[in-house]
Amino acid sequence: VPEGVKYGVFNSHADLNADLLFSIGGDGTILDTVPFVLDSGMPVVGINMGRLGFLAELETDQLNRLDALFSGDYTVAERMTLAVTADLGAGEFDLPGYPLNDVVFSHDREDGLALLSLSDQDGNVIDYHADGLILATPSGSTAYTLSAGGPIIDDAMKAICVTPVCPHSFFNRSVVFGADSVLTVENRSPLGRDATVSLDGRERLRLPFGAAVTVKRSDRPLKMLSLDRHAVLSTLNRKMQMADMKYRNE
Template identity: 35%
Template sequence: MKRRRSRPLPKKKVVIVGNGNRANVVKAIEALRPIVESSAHLVAVDLRQQIDLEEIKADLVLVFGGDGSILEVARRLGLNQIPVAGINLGKFGFLAEFSLEEINEDMEKLLAGNFQTGPRLMLNCRILRARKLRQKGLALNDAVITSSGPSRMLYINLHINGEMVTTFGGDGLIVATPVGSTAHSLSAGGPILVPDMEAFIISPICPHTLANRPLVVPSNSKLLVSVSSPSSGVILTLDGQLFFKINPQDRIEITRARQYFKLVKTERRTFFQTLNEKLHWEKR
């Protein structure tokens, strides 16, 4: 009997994303593009943020840049959360887990689909006016409410699951995911959460009352935030990249997004090893 020849597995579909205005990003993509094309089907190369990632069909997104590039891609993917591998060409690299040297060594495994992803919680933010949706956006790191002008105290009302919790007086308020716990929230005194926790951090910025401390709440909580004063000049910022003007009659609803961001994890280091490296924790 003749043995049937096994059909070769179809090539994985890959998208490359990077900032075309950065010379080191373009250089790295040009160097690795032939490797990708030899082992996978390169669907698109997006260097100008012109491709609708929410509509694209692919198995993997390779993001060349820093954490900011990955935050942007997470939002652009919307409901179409394809696994994302970050190649760190920035400064910090909490999300961009692979160095250029590491991605050169691991590329064949990634293109063969031999990788693990860590689901990462995202925020769904909706700005309501008279109970009608005015604007909305996703965030992977955080939603931050601040004054648009310097040295202006805000009074921010917080409801959780319909219950009035408190009014924060201070420079602003941060609602962060576990991913965002090592970003702005950390510098505001918030705790670090391990990435797969199902929780939000609510951190006041420079609170006028020292008793106002960060809160950790379950991710199924529904947060409703409003600003009682000042009457103008309030901004909602998502991931430090999207900005929305907030009026006194607006309510900001923050809940867990339906979709999870799928971050491709390196096997070279654990989360705590990354913390030690990035935050320069002292070892004895």
């Protein structure tokens, strides 16, 4: 740590008197930082010590680039998060947290598909017979939804991408909705089967038949610090080793 720079390590929701938060670990560690910093507006920079670490800005062999912090050669981008409410039959309530990556619905049994009914604020409905349904932010487009065949979305965009997981249908494409969309998923699974919902892969909430969950853009973006002016292309090239993309820093 350079001389004169004060730093701290914390593991509780204390009142943080800091200008920047370093998240050292994998993508899961960055997801864990979200509750700490959303209210403060403090930017986050990730140092990857996990596996892929797609959200992390730096690898451990790139720490010399931190000098750019002190010369002001960086940008701060706002990453979209989601606000989620649920109605299990006794009234609507907020689910805790603001997922940075995704909200994932899945069936609760191994012997049957879920029937998940997706509707927007205008009442348009799509029914999905599938193992699950992913509602992802642009940040989450390189996570679970990518493995399910979803598109990669530039972090600078604000959108909600809906991707079915192993749908029992010829319609298996993702649908990208505008950031102002309000999307509701209702469990209509046959035989009254339960479904589940999880936020950023954390604890699952059981959804009985008829339960509904509403997802929309939150008013609390996560600020993330970037040291790369071509973050999307360089990250894809570096993290995913896309051989057909020859990134050149010009």
